Structures are given as structure tokens and as C-alpha cells.
Amino acid sequence: MRAEFTVNGAKRLLDVNPNETLLQVLRNGGFTEVKSGCQEGECGACLVLLEGKPVNSCQVLAMSVGEKRITTVKGIGSLHAPHILQKTFARMGADQCGFCSPGMVVAAYSLLKKNPKPTREEIASALDGNLCRCTGYVKIVDAVARAAEELAKEGGEPHV
Amino acid sequence: MSKYVNTSVEKVDGLALVTGEEYYTNDFTFDGMLHISVLHSPYPYAVIEEIDDSGAKAMEGVVEVLSFKNVREILYTTAGQGYPEPSPYDTVLFGKVMRFVGDNVCAVAAETKEIADLALKKIKVRYKQLKPLLDFEASEGSPTIVHDKDGSFPKIPVFHDPAKNIAAKVEADIGQFDNALEHSEHRLDHTFYVPYASHCAMEPHGAVSYLDRRGRLVISSTTQVPFHVRRIVSAVAEIPVSKIRVIKPRIGGGFGGKQEVLLEPIVALVTWRTKRPAKLVYSRKEVFVSTRTRHQYRTRFRAGFNRDGSIEALHLDALENSGAYGSHALTVLANAGSKTLPLLNKIPNLRFTGKGVYTNLPVGGAYRGYGATESYFGYGQVIDMICEETHNDIVEYYKKWSIKSGETSPIFRALGEGKEGVAMNVTSTSLNECLDLGARLSGWYEKRKQHAHSAASDERFRRGIGMAALMQGSAIPEIDMASAYMKMNDDGSFNLLVGATDLGTGSDTVLAQIASEVLDTPVEKIIVTSSDTDHTPFDKGAYASSTTYLSGHAVKKCAEEIKRQILVVGADILELPVGELEIEDGRVVKKNPGRNEEVPAVSLAEICQSSLYQKRQAQIQATASHVSPKSPPPFAAHFVEVEVDTATGVIKLLNYVATVDCGTPINPTLAEGQAQGAIVNGISYALFEDYHFSPQGILLNDTFGKYGMLTACDIPPITVKLVASYEESGPFGAKSVSEININGALPAIANAFHHATGKRLFRAPFTPEYVLSVLEGKKERRSPR
Numbered sequence: 001m002r003a004e005f006t007v008n009g010a011k012r013l014l015d016v017n018p019n020e021t022l023l024q025v026l027r028n029g030g031f032t033e034v035k036s037g038c039q040e041g042e043c044g045a046c047l048v049l050l051e052g053k054p055v056n057s058c059q060v061l062a063m064s065v066g067e068k069r070i071t072t073v074k075g076i077g078s079l080h081a082p083h084i085l086q087k088t089f090a091r092m093g094a095d096q097c098g099f100c101s102p103g104m105v106v107a108a109y110s111l112l113k114k115n116p117k118p119t120r121e122e123i124a125s126a127l128d129g130n131l132c133r134c135t136g137y138v139k140i141v142d143a144v145a146r147a148a149e150e151l152a153k154e155g156g157e158p159h160v
Numbered sequence: 161m162s163k164y165v166n167t168s169v170e171k172v173d174g175l176a177l178v179t180g181e182e183y184y185t186n187d188f189t190f191d192g193m194l195h196i197s198v199l200h201s202p203y204p205y206a207v208i209e210e211i212d213d214s215g216a217k218a219m220e221g222v223v224e225v226l227s228f229k230n231v232r233e234i235l236y237t238t239a240g241q242g243y244p245e246p247s248p249y250d251t252v253l254f255g256k257v258m259r260f261v262g263d264n265v266c267a268v269a270a271e272t273k274e275i276a277d278l279a280l281k282k283i284k285v286r287y288k289q290l291k292p293l294l295d296f297e298a299s300e301g302s303p304t305i306v307h308d309k310d311g312s313f314p315k316i317p318v319f320h321d322p323a324k325n326i327a328a329k330v331e332a333d334i335g336q337f338d339n340a341l342e343h344s345e346h347r348l349d350h351t352f353y354v355p356y357a358s359h360c361a362m363e364p365h366g367a368v369s370y371l372d373r374r375g376r377l378v379i380s381s382t383t384q385v386p387f388h389v390r391r392i393v394s395a396v397a398e399i400p401v402s403k404i405r406v407i408k409p410r411i412g413g414g415f416g417g418k419q420e421v422l423l424e425p426i427v428a429l430v431t432w433r434t435k436r437p438a439k440l441v442y443s444r445k446e447v448f449v450s451t452r453t454r455h456q457y458r459t460r461f462r463a464g465f466n467r468d469g470s471i472e473a474l475h476l477d478a479l480e481n482s483g484a485y486g487s488h489a490l491t492v493l494a495n496a497g498s499k500t501l502p503l504l505n506k507i508p509n510l511r512f513t514g515k516g517v518y519t520n521l522p523v524g525g526a527y528r529g530y531g532a533t534e535s536y537f538g539y540g541q542v543i544d545m546i547c548e549e550t551h552n553d554i555v556e557y558y559k560k561w562s563i564k565s566g567e568t569s570p571i572f573r574a575l576g577e578g579k580e581g582v583a584m585n586v587t588s589t590s591l592n593e594c595l596d597l598g599a600r601l602s603g604w605y606e607k608r609k610q611h612a613h614s615a616a617s618d619e620r621f622r623r624g625i626g627m628a629a630l631m632q633g634s635a636i637p638e639i640d641m642a643s644a645y646m647k648m649n650d651d652g653s654f655n656l657l658v659g660a661t662d663l664g665t666g667s668d669t670v671l672a673q674i675a676s677e678v679l680d681t682p683v684e685k686i687i688v689t690s691s692d693t694d695h696t697p698f699d700k701g702a703y704a705s706s707t708t709y710l711s712g713h714a715v716k717k718c719a720e721e722i723k724r725q726i727l728v729v730g731a732d733i734l735e736l737p738v739g740e741l742e743i744e745d746g747r748v749v750k751k752n753p754g755r756n757e758e759v760p761a762v763s764l765a766e767i768c769q770s771s772l773y774q775k776r777q778a779q780i781q782a783t784a785s786h787v788s789p790k791s792p793p794p795f796a797a798h799f800v801e802v803e804v805d806t807a808t809g810v811i812k813l814l815n816y817v818a819t820v821d822c823g824t825p826i827n828p829t830l831a832e833g834q835a836q837g838a839i840v841n842g843i844s845y846a847l848f849e850d851y852h853f854s855p856q857g858i859l860l861n862d863t864f865g866k867y868g869m870l871t872a873c874d875i876p877p878i879t880v881k882l883v884a885s886y887e888e889s890g891p892f893g894a895k896s897v898s899e900i901n902i903n904g905a906l907p908a909i910a911n912a913f914h915h916a917t918g919k920r921l922f923r924a925p926f927t928p929e930y931v932l933s934v935l936e937g938k939k940e941r942r943s944p945r
Contacts, residue, residue, distance in 0.1 A: 027479040032187035033180025035412070037362045038444040042864040053385075073180040081931055082175055090174030095662025096837065098177025099362040101413030105178055126870040131864060133360045133413050134664055136840030137872040139833055 006067060007031060008075030016062045020050070022055075025062040026072070033074050033102050037131070044130030045117035047103035048072050054110045056129070073102035076109050085109055085147040085156075094133030103130050108144045118148060164676035166884075167682050168829035173335050173374040173410070173662075184536035185366040185382045189364060190437035193671030194223055196430060198440070199265040199283055200450055201258035204292035204520035204857030205304070205910030207263065208256045208285055215282035215385050216268055221275040225283070227266035228254045231429060235312060236396050236604040238420045239487040239525065240385030242639050242700055246578030248320050248486040249325060250312030253425050255397055258287070259306055259484035261858050262449035269438055270431045275906060279640075282892075292520035294857050296456060296481035299325045300806035306484060306518035317533060318490060318576050327486035328516035331495045332574035335509030340473035344464025348545055348592040352461075352538035353923045354906070356481075356851035357454040358447070359527060359766045360869060363412020365451050366441035367423040369431040373407070377432060380407045384414045384661050385701030390693045392662040397428040404428070406876045408691035415841070416526030419703050420452050420487060423671065431694035448862040452525025453851065455492055455516070456481035461542045464509075469550035471507045474542075476500070478514035483523035489516035491577045492524065495531035495633075498581060501537045502560045502569030502793070503631050512575065520857055527837060528709070529902040532632055533641045533845070537924060540628035540907020544914065553608075555599050558797070559592045566712060572791075582637040584790035588895065591629065594819035597665055598627065601879055602799035602817040608915070620807050627799040628912025630903045633791040634887075634896035635706035640892040641787045643697040644718040646675065648780035650772060652746055652764030653685040654722070659699025660711035661691045665898060666830040667707040671715045673826050674891050678719035679726075680743045708826055710788055712891035717784035725780045729767045732775065734760045764845040794895045795821040798839075798904030802912040806935055809928030811913060813843065813876035818901055824893035825882045835880045835901040842905030846869045848925045869905075892909035 002013045007026070014029035023046045024156060026034045034057055037045035048057045049071035077083030085108050088094070095101045111118055111126035118126070123144045124137070134139065138159040161945065176182045213225045231254050233480035239247040254264050265285060270276035277807040293304040299374040307322035314320040319329040341347060367381035377399060383389050386406040394401045411418065423440050430438040442451065456479055478496045482489040497512035516524075527533075547554040563569060563586050573583040607625040645657040656675050662668040672686040679686075692698060699711055723743060730748030731738040742751045749761040771780055801814040819834055825831035847866045850858045861867045880901075910921040919934050 025189075032183065032282065035363070036186065037186070037364070037412075037865050040444065040863055040865065043362060043444075073178075077179060079181050081174055081181045082179055086175065086178040089178040091170050093168070093171070093173055093666075093833045095171065095177045095664075095665070096770060096833055097362065097413040098173070098182060099664070101178045102180045103851055124875075127872040129871075131360075131362060131869050131871065133362055133415065133841065133869075134837045135833055136836035136838075136878065137870075137875055138836040139829075141872055 005065065005070060007070045009073060018063055021058050022062045022065055023057040026057060031072055033072050033158060035099055035102055037099065044103040044107065045100055047106045047130065049106060054107055062124050073105050076105060084150050088143040088147040088150065092139055092143040092146060094135060094140040100130055100132040104132065105139055108160040112148055112151065116148060116152060120145060162677055162892060163680065164673045164683060165826045166824055166828065168827055169669060169673060171573065171666050172672055172688055173668060184363055184410045184412055185368055185380050186441045188380055190370050193437040193439055194269040194271065194430060194434065195273040195276050196267050196426060196438055196440035197268045197273065197280050199264040199280045201261060201265055203258055203287055203289050204261050204286040204294065205290040208258065209288050209291065211266060212284040212288040212534045213266065215284065216279035219275065219279050219282060221271035222268060222279045224269040224434055226254060226426065226429055226698050227268060228256050229269045229910040234396050235708040236380065236392060237487055238422055239389035240419045240421050240701060243391060244315040246316055246318065246490045247488055248312055249316045250307055251485045257310065260522055262522060264486065267426050284931055292857055294520060294853065296517055296519050297458065297479065299519050300515065306520060308690050318578055325518045326515055327482040327518050328490035328493050330512065330514045330575065331491065332497065332512040332571065334570045334574060337473050337475055337509045337511040339609045340509035341456055341462065341464040344472045344548060345466045348462050348542065349462045350542065350924065352459045354457045354520065354534050354537050355924060356456045357527065357845055357849045359415040360866060361413030361415055361417055364442045364444055364447045365418065365423055367427040368439040369427040370437035370628060371431060371435055373402030376403050376405060377428055378405045379424050379428060379536040380409050382411050382418050383662055384418045384703060385407050386661060386691045386693055387659055387698050389421050390423050393424050393428045396425040397432060399428060399432055405694040408661050411663050414702065415528045416530065416703065417452055418700065419526040422451060435540065439576065444864065445862045448867065449522060449859050452487060453522050454527035455524030455534065459535050461538050463542060463546065465546050465550065467550060469546055469552040471504065471546065473509040475509050478515065479537060480516040481519055481521065481524065482516040483519055483521050485523045486516060487523055487525045489524065492531040494575050494577055498575035499532035499569055499632050500535045501571045502563055503612065503629065505563040505567055505569040505795045506561055510571065521853065522859065528841065528899050533903045533906065536628065536903040538631060539904035541920065544626065544911040554627060555595050559595050562591055562629060565589050576637055577639060582790060586793065587668060587889065588792060588823055588887040589795055590821040590883040591797065591887040593660055594795060594797040594821055594883045595629065596734040597881055597883060598797040598799045598817050598819040601881065602801065602815065606798060607801055608806065611915055614916045621803050621805055622916040623801065623803045624722040624912045624914065624916025626915055627797060628907035628911065629794040630796045630798065630900055632900035633793055634709035634890065635788045635791055636704045637788050637791045638711060640700040640704065640706060641785055642699045642714045643783060643785040644714040645783040646718050646722050646781065647695050648722065648768045650765060650768050652768060653687060655687050655689065656715065657689045657696045657742050658711060658715065659691060660707050661702040663702050663832065667702065669710060670708050670826045670830065673717040674712050674715045677892060678716060678723055679748050690881050701785045705899045706886050708788055709890050709893050709896050712894060714784050714786035716891040717786060718782050721782035721784060722780060724768055725782065726764065729771050730762055733762045733770060736760060744905065788889065790889055792889060794900050795898060796900050796904060800909045800912050802909060802916055804913060804916045808930035809933060809935065811847065811909065811926055816876050816878045819881045819898065820901065820905060821883050821885050822897035823887040823890050823895035825884060826892065826894050828882055830878045831882055831897045834897045836878055838901035839878055839905065840849055840870055840875055842917065846905040846909050846926055848927055851923050
């Protein structure tokens, strides 16, 4: 069956079975930027925003989402119009294999929306649900801290 | 003065990665694609008497079932290594004998993944269970023989004795060990254990395949070794190499775990037989159990030394749990000696003995550090013990006794990878600078004094500081080859085609930087295509800390030939001798022009246009290959300060400092990232990573949650400083950096623990339970857990 979902601001009809997770439905619908690392809610690679709140999409039944707004990493910024977070991630080496990056960016974005001037501890705490084996997290926390500074300089709130 | 190397340029794929644009294996979907699920053995050791797949085949949507009934049992090794591989040929894709819980029984291809999973439940397998061998220390000569007359054999002339469960044996003997030990003033003899571990790359293993419009098989997979995949799939699936194309798209981390050819032959067979696209992606649990792991090790060190601390004799005896198959058994074992013993190269009497033994447990394989991590745990503590007993400061000790530029170690020749090694002199090292800087940044001398009385105190929280010095290698000398191809485009840009495999390490970027440096052209003008067996030249793949050093050298040679051709065309246009020209900022210019002379110059775009369309028409293009005559070691010094809670047994890391000599860091930010990632992986391996098995050989902690991973909240302050040296044999002075830094946490933390408590940790991981047992002075339990 098909159902309507609001993804990154656009309404989309996606194939869905009643027992499928939001992760499966999004990926089958072409939103491959949402990564599948464990399907057990433990790695954070599939993190998306649901009505602005971060959720592991592998832990959400797609049919339960209804009309709630879904935001993937591409809804935060794109290759041609990257968000400051994405620019700092790329510039500062916070991305190695990049598999955790979409989830990391979503988690960081969600943090900066609530708390535009986080401490390093607050950044680490916001990324606590996102695993990364490549970076040792050092450059990821650095990049989020830098993005927060740059956003503050611009006087802008993170936007969607 | 370099412009494009030793510069932290942004990764060429950086923005595409962080915006989710890049495709990984599992992101590819094709019309009519079949989904594959694999049935794994529930028993550690069993013979399949019968597989009844009729129930599965009768299900709507099931298209193909693969098992020994319809797939020829061809012996091979899953290790993606140079050919002929030094790992024994002891594995078949689908066999009748199940050798560990997680071994392949059969595979089902169906219209959906759901149907494939359901079909697995309809397959009836009758097993005859055999008594399993689950203790690697009891393996050699056990009545349970893991590979009992199964025809397994070594592809190269090396020791392999499956009747005694020996997968690999490596030995080296230098000087007169026994005699020297006997006549030493002091002696020590200690045994250390390190456990299994999973690579935990965030992306699970996967492969997808289809037939192209001319009927050739195309495989995209999560591989570190696309060319080895092509060769091995050809052999195992019985498809000619000419009919196979292997592509590595983006890959979500490897760390050695994807240097194995596991899933590709399965998708290949399904597609080849059904003519339909097919995909197989492992679940996280399957990655933990059925792919590859770090080998469990026991290392025993015996040393004889003098009152001044000089070591007369050192024997490292290593016992490796190869698991059910011998993938990388021999080479990891050899590296357990060859990457540690040369560090203190003035020991006159050295012995290395090692065996890799089969068990009915998950299979070891390549894992960042590759044997060095396993043996540095004991090596680094033994040096600390000797320093303590002889009242030497360990930092000064390493400065005095470690291998220096211009020096060699007999181990380099004695321990190769399946054959004799390669004698070489170390020609670059900044280890002494690393030691000094690390000592300064960590407050080594102050903290050694400050915590000097921790061990004797009865405080609950006790602090200590410890350190370890390390080395690794850069590529496998005189075995592995890398190559590159470049061509020039109308606008002065270049295509750089390399077989090299970027796992997220940033090698596409590093290789582009090397070409940029030669051609004095911005990185944006170097268009990198990598890891496609149809379109890029051969590269052995990403392993052995080799891509920057080896593939980078091939790129440098290739770019130099391109430069030569450019200067010839430039000379023609400018009517000047080639020798008077240089490339500068994307133009060919006259070197050292006169003071008032207008500098004769022609742009690279004009040069390419001329050669494509106008004069002496030819494509400016080149290819180059490189094999290294040596494997120059990178060096590092790691310092860690800990606080031990003697009530709970928790070791808290207060500060971690690593100073690293990787030669010239081609991209310092990426090099630091390699070090930081390896350090954190090393810390979690030291503190808690482990495989816990049931008495039936079933892995119990097969999820991230149960296995445990450090998160951003858990990491201590980590300082990484690169201390450059210049390696003449490397591109622009580069050596390697990817593996070495995983080796430091085990010995450095154990030494810091000793400083804090006066006790030694002989077994990793340092769980609170184990730490408490050590603090309470309980007797060691015997392995395995």
C-alpha cells in the first residue's frame, strides 16, 4: 500500500507495509541518505527529525508517523546549499567514512536549535546516541563547536 | 616549499558525504533485484547430513537456494591478499561441515528480504553434532580436529598441519637466546592475553550485483580489496575474470574487516544463475558473528637483562586463535613479531615463535594493528617492568635503545609474510622528538613524581601515568603493488584513476594532493576515480598501512611523467628548451626569468588544447606502478594518565597524549583523524571490548548495545601531535599512519595502572571485575573466559 509522508518539506507517496519501520520506508522510497547501521536503535546512523525531534527511524513504525514532518540530513542542507554544520564537518575532517555523518549532523542540528551555544560537554551529550568508529569523536565535537560559533556570528538560528 | 602536500585540504568527497549524497553498497537498488539471506550454523561443530530445502523452494517468491547441493566445494581463502595468498586454502562457500556457530549453511534468494528470511525457517537441516574445540590453548594436538582430512592446503610453501589444528607457524631465531638468557643478571617470564574483537565499522558488510547490458557481472561491495574480490569471485563462483567488474562505492569503514571476500561470491552466483540483480547485506549480528574478528592471542615474553637495563635476550612466543578458518592466520602472526621486536633493535639474542591454531569459534582476520596490537600489550609492559627493576626512566630508555635512522634489525629479514622478509635500514624517525614532546605535553616527569606514592597509599582513588613507544610498517615490501593512470583534459584538469581504495580514510584526497604537488595545480583540478576493476589500474587494496606510501608513490611517478609530457609541449609552444621550464600555478613558465624579462608562459589549458587538437596531436597521459623495496616504520609515543577506583575497579582515563611520526603528513587533519580514531578504538579494546561465548560457542554479545562502544561522552581529553620526519622512499617524505595508533592504549593504560596501584594487568579487557580481582590479588583464571 501507499501512504503520504511529509519529507523535507514535500509531500511524498511512499510504499509502506504495516510492519515496516520508518527507516525501511524512507530508504525504499529513495531517501538513502538515512543510513542503516544496526536496526536496533543503538548506532544513530538512521537518525531523522520527526516534528523537529531526533528519533532513530529504525525504532519508529512508519504507519505511526501520520502527518508529522520528517527531516533527513538532506533537509538540513544539500550539496549545493550545505548547512554551516555540514561545511564545518567537511572542512574540519569530522567525516571519515561518512556513514555516521548524516545521523551526526541531524543530532548536532537538533542540539543547536535548542541550545545555540553549547559547551563541549553538551555537544558530546547530544551526540551520545550516535556511534562512530572512524574519528574517535574528537573532530566531530570540534566541528559542532565551530559551527555553533559561526552560526552565532551570523546571528542566525539554524534553519530548516 | 610544498603547496598541496602537508596541507589540510578538505576531502574531495567531504560535502557529498555529510549531505548524504554519496552512495554506499546498500544504497543501490535495481529493477527486479533479488534479496538474499544466509542460513548460519547453530552448532559450533557439526556435519550436515541432509538439507531439505523443498519447503523453501515451494514458497512463492523464492527463486534460488544455494548450498553444497548445487555449489561446488572449492577450497579458497577469504583473505583478500596478494596472490598466491599466504593464508591456507581451508574454506568453502557452502560446505557440509560447520565449523563455528555462524558458518554458512545455505543462502536463499527471493523477491523480498522478508520472503528470504521466512524461507530460511522452512529449510530443514539434519546435523550430526561433533564435539567442539572451544579453548585455543587446548587446540594443538587436541583429539578434536577442526579441519579433519578436508583437503585444506597452503597455497605457498609454508607450514600447515591441520591434523594438529595448526593453521600457521612462524619462527625466527637470532643469536643464542637460551645461552644469553641463562647468563643474564635478571630474568622475567610473563604471559598476556588479549581477546576477540569486532571492527564495528558503522556500515555492515554487503554486496550487490547485476548483469550489464552485455551480460557481464558487475559487483558493488563493501570491500577494501576490489581486485582481490574479482580474482577470488572468479575462482569460487567459476566465472572468468573477463566477465567480472568490481566496484567499490563509498564504504562505511573497514579497519581490516572488509579485507575479506565473504558475500561477493554469493551475490555473484545468484546473479550469474538467475540473470537478475541480487543484494545481500548482513545484519549487525551477522557482522559480529559471521564476518571476521581480531584474533584472540596469548603472548609469553621471556627476557634476560642486565642491571643497567640492557636486554640480552628476548623471546616472544605467540599463540593465536585463528578460529574456524585460517584467514590471515600466518601473516597476523608474523606481524606480531615483525612490528614489535625491531623497536628495541639492540637486543642481540631474539627469538620469535608463533602458532595459529584452529578452534570452533568465529574466524580471525585482518584488524587494524594486525598482530602488533596483540603483542604490544605484553611488549610495552615488559619494557616497563625492566625499566622499573633497573631504575630507568622508560622515556629515556626508549630514547636510548630504540632503532635509529641508519640502523636495522635482523627481524626485518627474518620475519616476512609467508616468505623471508626484506632487510632494510630505518631511514627516517622522529621517535626521540615524539618521546620528548609527549613527555612534555603529558607532564610525564611531574606526574611520575606526583603519583609516585599512589601504589603504596590506601586511598580509594589512585592515579598513575604510563606510556608506550610503538612502531608499525608502511606497505608489504617486495610483495604488494599499486598503480595509477592520469590523463589531461582541455581545461588543464586531470583525471586520476587509481585502484586504491578509500575506506573513509581520505586516500582519494591524499592521492589527489600528491598529483597536485607534482603538477602545481589545485586539488579541485584533479578528478579522482578509484576502485573500479574495469576503469582503474590495479592496486592491491587498502591494507598494511600502504595507500599513502605505496599508492601515493605510484601517483607521484605517474604525475611526474605527465609533467614531463606537459613540459615538452610547453617547450614547443614557447620555443624554449624543456630544461628551462617549470609548471607554476597551472601554467608552464620559464624558470628564473631575467629581471626585466616578461615571463614566457603558457597555460595548462592551452597546452592540452594544443596537444589534443593542433600540433603533434596526442593525449597527454601516463601510467605508473610502484612496488616498495622496504616498509619504513612510522613511530609513536603514547602517554596516558589514569585514575583507578579501587572500590569499583573502574579505570578512568584522565588524559591521553599521542605523538606520531608518520613522515610527512600529506594531509595533517586527516592524519590526526586517523590517530584519534585508532586511539579511541584502542582504548575501548583495552577497557571492555570482548567476545563472550556460551559453553556451546554461541556469541552472547552480538549487538552494539551488548558489545559496548565508546560514545562522544566517554572519551578522555586526547591530544595528538604529528612530529614530521622525512622518509626518502615515500612520496614527499610520507610514511603511514592508519594502524600504528591502535597499539598504544593497551600497554600505556596497563603501565599507568601499575604506576597507580603497583599491580600488573596481564589480561585485556580491563573490566572492573578483572581489575578488582587483580587488586585483590586473586589467582588468574585460565583462558578462555
